Amino acid sequence: MAPSTPPGGTPARRRPPGMTDVARLAGVSQKTVSRVVNGEPYVSERVREKVLRAARELGYRPNTAARALITGRFGRIGVVALGTALYGPASLQVAIERATRAAGLSVIVANTLEGQPDSVGDAVEWLLRQGVDAIILSEPIDEGVELRTDPDVPLYSVGRSVPQAENLLQGDFNTDGFREAVEHLLDLGHERVWHVAGPASWFAARERAAGWRAAHEARGIEPPEPLEGDWTPASGYEAGRRLLREPGVTAVACANDDMALGLIRACTEAGVPVPERVSVTGFDDIPAAAYLTPPLTTVRQQFETDAVLSLGLLLRRLSGAPDGAPEPSRPSPDPHRLVVRRSTAPPPHRLDEEPGKDDR
Amino acid sequence: MAPSTPPGGTPARRRPPGMTDVARLAGVSQKTVSRVVNGEPYVSERVREKVLRAARELGYRPNTAARALITGRFGRIGVVALGTALYGPASLQVAIERATRAAGLSVIVANTLEGQPDSVGDAVEWLLRQGVDAIILSEPIDEGVELRTDPDVPLYSVGRSVPQAENLLQGDFNTDGFREAVEHLLDLGHERVWHVAGPASWFAARERAAGWRAAHEARGIEPPEPLEGDWTPASGYEAGRRLLREPGVTAVACANDDMALGLIRACTEAGVPVPERVSVTGFDDIPAAAYLTPPLTTVRQQFETDAVLSLGLLLRRLSGAPDGAPEPSRPSPDPHRLVVRRSTAPPPHRLDEEPGKDDR
DNA sequence: CTGCCGTCTGACTACGTTGTCAACGTGAAA
DNA sequence: TTTCACGTTGACAACGTAGTCAGACGGCAG
Numbered sequence: 075m076a077p078s079t080p081p082g083g084t085p086a087r088r089r090p091p092g093m094t095d096v097a098r099l100a101g102v103s104q105k106t107v108s109r110v111v112n113g114e115p116y117v118s119e120r121v122r123e124k125v126l127r128a129a130r131e132l133g134y135r136p137n138t139a140a141r142a143l144i145t146g147r148f149g150r151i152g153v154v155a156l157g158t159a160l161y162g163p164a165s166l167q168v169a170i171e172r173a174t175r176a177a178g179l180s181v182i183v184a185n186t187l188e189g190q191p192d193s194v195g196d197a198v199e200w201l202l203r204q205g206v207d208a209i210i211l212s213e214p215i216d217e218g219v220e221l222r223t224d225p226d227v228p229l230y231s232v233g234r235s236v237p238q239a240e241n242l243l244q245g246d247f248n249t250d251g252f253r254e255a256v257e258h259l260l261d262l263g264h265e266r267v268w269h270v271a272g273p274a275s276w277f278a279a280r281e282r283a284a285g286w287r288a289a290h291e292a293r294g295i296e297p298p299e300p301l302e303g304d305w306t307p308a309s310g311y312e313a314g315r316r317l318l319r320e321p322g323v324t325a326v327a328c329a330n331d332d333m334a335l336g337l338i339r340a341c342t343e344a345g346v347p348v349p350e351r352v353s354v355t356g357f358d359d360i361p362a363a364a365y366l367t368p369p370l371t372t373v374r375q376q377f378e379t380d381a382v383l384s385l386g387l388l389l390r391r392l393s394g395a396p397d398g399a400p401e402p403s404r405p406s407p408d409p410h411r412l413v414v415r416r417s418t419a420p421p422p423h424r425l426d427e428e429p430g431k432d433d434r
Numbered sequence: 435m436a437p438s439t440p441p442g443g444t445p446a447r448r449r450p451p452g453m454t455d456v457a458r459l460a461g462v463s464q465k466t467v468s469r470v471v472n473g474e475p476y477v478s479e480r481v482r483e484k485v486l487r488a489a490r491e492l493g494y495r496p497n498t499a500a501r502a503l504i505t506g507r508f509g510r511i512g513v514v515a516l517g518t519a520l521y522g523p524a525s526l527q528v529a530i531e532r533a534t535r536a537a538g539l540s541v542i543v544a545n546t547l548e549g550q551p552d553s554v555g556d557a558v559e560w561l562l563r564q565g566v567d568a569i570i571l572s573e574p575i576d577e578g579v580e581l582r583t584d585p586d587v588p589l590y591s592v593g594r595s596v597p598q599a600e601n602l603l604q605g606d607f608n609t610d611g612f613r614e615a616v617e618h619l620l621d622l623g624h625e626r627v628w629h630v631a632g633p634a635s636w637f638a639a640r641e642r643a644a645g646w647r648a649a650h651e652a653r654g655i656e657p658p659e660p661l662e663g664d665w666t667p668a669s670g671y672e673a674g675r676r677l678l679r680e681p682g683v684t685a686v687a688c689a690n691d692d693m694a695l696g697l698i699r700a701c702t703e704a705g706v707p708v709p710e711r712v713s714v715t716g717f718d719d720i721p722a723a724a725y726l727t728p729p730l731t732t733v734r735q736q737f738e739t740d741a742v743l744s745l746g747l748l749l750r751r752l753s754g755a756p757d758g759a760p761e762p763s764r765p766s767p768d769p770h771r772l773v774v775r776r777s778t779a780p781p782p783h784r785l786d787e788e789p790g791k792d793d794r
Numbered sequence: 795c796t797g798c799c800g801t802c803t804g805a806c807t808a809c810g811t812t813g814t815c816a817a818c819g820t821g822a823a824a
Numbered sequence: 825t826t827t828c829a830c831g832t833t834g835a836c837a838a839c840g841t842a843g844t845c846a847g848a849c850g851g852c853a854g
Contacts, residue, residue: 089506090586092840103804108842116802135584138565139502140840144809146449148499150542150564157528164519171545172517180564182510182542185531204510204540205498224495226450307725332722339725362692365667365699367727452810463834468812476832500810504839796854803848809841817834824827 091132100128111136142205150180151392152201152209154194157185160305161360162330166212166232166378173382177389182206186213195221202227207392210385211239214276230388232381234277242384243377248278251373252285254412255355256327258371260289263420264325264353269300270313270337272329282329282357303329307336314340324352324421331356331363331372338366338417349419359413369415376411451492460488471496502565510540511752512561512569514554517545520665521720522690526572526592526738533742537749542566546573555581562587567752570745571599574636590748592741594637602744603737608638611733612645614772615715616687618731620649623780624685624713629660630673630697632689642689642717663689667696674700684712684781691716691723691732698726698777709779719773729775736771 093107100107102121109117110125128134142148151174155167171181182204184197194213201209202224209223211231221238223229231239233247259267269286272279283300290297301316303309310333317323318340328334334356341348348354348368356363359374453467460467462481469477470485488494502508511534515527531541542564544557554573561569562584569583571591581598583589591599593607619627629646632639643660650657661676663669670693677683678700688694694716701708708714708728716723719734 089839090584094840104840105804105806105842106802108840109803112842116800118802121803135563137503137840138563139499139508140809141842142499142809143497143503143811143840144842146809157532159521159524159528161519164524168517168519168545171543175544175560180542180544180560182540183531184535184540185528200535200540203495203498224450307722311725335722336725339727339729342727362667362695362722365671365696367699367702369699449809454810464810465812465834465836466832468810469833472812476830478832481833497810500839501812502839503810503841504812506839798851798853800851801849803846805844805846807842807844809843811839812837813839814837815835818832820829820831822827822829824825 090137091134092137093134096125096129096132096134099132100125147207147392148205149178150182150204150206151389152198152204152206153181153183153212154197154201154209155183155185155212156188156214158188160332162358162375163212163214166381169378169382170210170212170385173385174389177386177392179207179389179392186215188215198223198229208388210242211236214278216275216277228388233377242381242388246281247375247377247380248281249285249288251375251412252282252327252329252357253289254285255357255371255373256286256289258412258414259325259327259353259355259418260293260295262325262353262418265421266290266295266298266322266325268298268317268323268326270310270317270326270328270333271300271302272305272333274302279329286327303333305330305332307332307339309333310336311340313337315344318344318346325354325418326352327355329357331358331360331370334370334372334417335362335366338368338370342367349417351422353418353421355418363413364415366417368417371415371418372413374411374413450497451494452497453494455492456485456488456494459492460485507567507752508565509538510542510564510566511749512558512564512566513541513543513572514557514561514569515543515545515572516548516574518548518665520692522718522735523572523574526741529738529742530570530572530745533745534749537746537752539567539749539752546575548575558583558589568748570602571596574638575633576635576637588748593737602741602748606641607735607737607740608641609645609648611735611772612642612687612689612717613649614645615717615731615733616646616649618772618774619685619687619713619715619778620653620655622685622713622778625781626650626655626658626682626685628658628677628683628686630670630686630688630693631660631662632665632693634662639689646687663693665690665692667692667699669693670696671700673697675704678704678706685714685778686712687715689717691718691720691730694730694732694777695722695726698728698730702727709777711782713778713781715778723773724775726777728777731775731778732773734771734773 093104097104097107102125106117106121107125110122138149153170155163174181182201184200186193186197198209198221206227208228208230216234216236223238229239230242233243256267269283271283274280287297301313303313310328314337317326326337328337334354338348338354341352346352356370356372359372363370363372453464457464457467462485466477466481467485470482498509513530515523534541542561544560546553546557558569558581566587568588568590571589576594576596583598589599590602593603616627629643631643634640647657661673663673670688674697677686686697688697694714698708698714701712706712716730716732719732723730723732
């Protein structure tokens with residue numbers, strides 16, 4: 075009995091069908107197949123259908139490598155990200171991928187290593203070697219980056235300004251949003267607001283701290299010394315234990331929700347009720363924020379929408395649309411919103427008074 | 435003296451340097467450059483250095499498209515993921531990218547859309563069109579998937595069995611881990627344990643529910659009717675409100691930490707103390723779990739380590755290592771661990787004394 | 795009829811790389 | 825001396841696609 079597979083044992087990795095194979099089956103030239111596949115004009119309906127039928131029959135898939143080789147474009151953008159599973163960055167990354175794929179391009183990600191500044195440059199270099207049409211720095215850290223880039227590959231950043239990169243975001247969402255949270259606390263009657271910041275190497279942390287400072291300065295108040303955490307609940311907890319030892323702390327604005335949550339835990343453990351004796355705010359509005367004890371007053375960022383809008387522009391350009399094409403306007407409505415829940419209240423000594431201050 | 439830049443002023447998008455340019459500068463053949471770049475043997479040290487110097491001077495970067503075209507391999511793996519910012523999936527994705535890049539391959543991600551089963555097939559098809567050497571289904575949903583795949587592109591899955599895909603994970607971490615949590619509750623004296631499950635379309639949800647059921651069956655107990663959430667704190671909160679209306683509920687095992695957190699919130703709002711009157715467990719051990727009020731008893735999964743180990747095998751194979759190479763053993767130590775915190779306690783009627791230590 | 799234009803199609807080539815194979819120079823073995 | 829093996833190098837073809845250009849065909853105006 076003869077085996078159906080040829081002798082020798084080697085599976086003989088068959089070559090996947092190409093345009094030439096489709097052309098042969100359809101009885102046309104390879105170039106015509108190329109035209110059909112790319113939706114070029116000047117192909118009769120009869121031929122187009124014949125080609126499509128042949129392509130389907132063979133299970134034809136265009137070879138992106140060959141296409142990239144000849145066009146010089148890869149149909150791919152690279153994203154440099156800090157590989158954390160943090161809620162904010164992760165959401166942004168998903169949004170970027172969705173928008174990119176919708177535009178017919180693909181995303182290739184390179185994660186960096188926190189605390190190792192070279193790794194941003196390494197990631198960029200890696201992406202350039204892989205072949206990308208553009209690079210997006212979704213990396214939230216910007217200390218001492220000195221990027222060697224390729225003049226043919228544009229570099230974009232999300233939410234910070236790097237010398238070589240164009241920022242995809244219009245304004246500074248962190249500062250204004252955080253300032254709003256701090257003003258909310260000041261409006262409630264707190265004399266000063268303490269601050270648990272994120273790592274100074276993150277531009278988002280610096281911008282939020284700036285918002286905190288600005289809120290004080292606008293009222294001529296000297297802000298207290300800020301504490302620095304690392305975004306984790308654990309660091310918020312530690313900050314809380316330190317703040318509880320200081321006198322007069324009635325309000326703490328944390329740079330993100332996770333740290334706020336840890337800080338609240340420290341208060342609860344110490345028997346200090348939130349918000350009755352200490353008010354706490356976060357930033358991000360993570361899904362859990364509304365279900366903490368107490369529900370957390372925080373700020374919802376909407377920069378994703380804005381980032382994806384700008385990304386759309388970039389993608390349209392990369393997809394081959396002419397530069398002169400009418401660009402849709404970039405509305406930037408409602409970039410952030412203060413969500414007042416139950417972790418904030420007037421300070422203890424004001425409880426019997428009416429907060430008859432300006433009501434905004 | 436002739437100007438170094440030619441007249442005309444046009445930037446004329448210069449072609450990036452190729453091996454031919456390097457070869458010309460180094461005074462060798464293009465093929466020799468190829469040998470140097472790929473580290474092939476039989477190149478004299480003198481020539482190798484000459485080539486490397488020329489490459490550096492020109493800023494040469496190998497063209498992956500041309501290489502892929504001729505070798506038929508892309509140096510890329512595709513990952514199909516459900517685009518949520520959930521802690522577990524996001525961590526896994528980062529781990530996959532790190533391991534892959536370390537092996538010299540790159541990752542291209544395609545996110546699907548929950549509640550749209552075709553989108554898994556679409557994502558696979560999309561990745562095949564982009565050109566990948568292998569596909570990893572990190573997608574947690576598996577309802578009615580009917581995948582058309584390419585025989586040349588192996589398909590792998592993380593943590594579930596799909597007919598066409600090889601599972602990168604050894605065992606079933608969800609069932610055993612969850613069972614452990616439920617047994618912890620039963621050991622504390624609870625007669626039955628309620629369950630807030632994840633969406634039935636997620637295999638992880640089904641496996642955890644199976645663990646819950648198994649724990650009951652092993653003791654000959656009939657488990658109560660399970661509730662179904664959608665992983666969010668909001669759904670856990672809703673489930674909590676419903677359970678609070680039922681009599682006799684003393685212990686609830688939630689399929690993840692977020693839902694547990696929402697459920698605890700519902701109890702707290704209703705004045706039902708946790709764990710004094712109701713014990714609650716979660717699953718995942720998110721960073722916030724230890725800092726909730728009360729700190730959450732949960733199960734830490736360690737499947738990432740295991741998945742990345744198996745991934746290493748796959749990557750080594752794709753990188754060109756021969757099949758006969760000695761494969762490191764796959765140890766699977768400590769796949770999950772029950773972390774007992776303060777959200778679990780014996781049921782009320784087992785307490786000899788009244789719970790008078792309510793610090794709220 | 796002729797000339798012309800617009801539509802449609804195919805032959806040929808280039809893209810930058812790797813695989814194949816031949817050729818060269820050198821030193822050792824016959 | 826010749827022969828051979830080995831290390832080293834280069835010429836050439838091929839991968840699958842898109843750009844360029846020319847040619848075939850039909851309809852319409854002159």
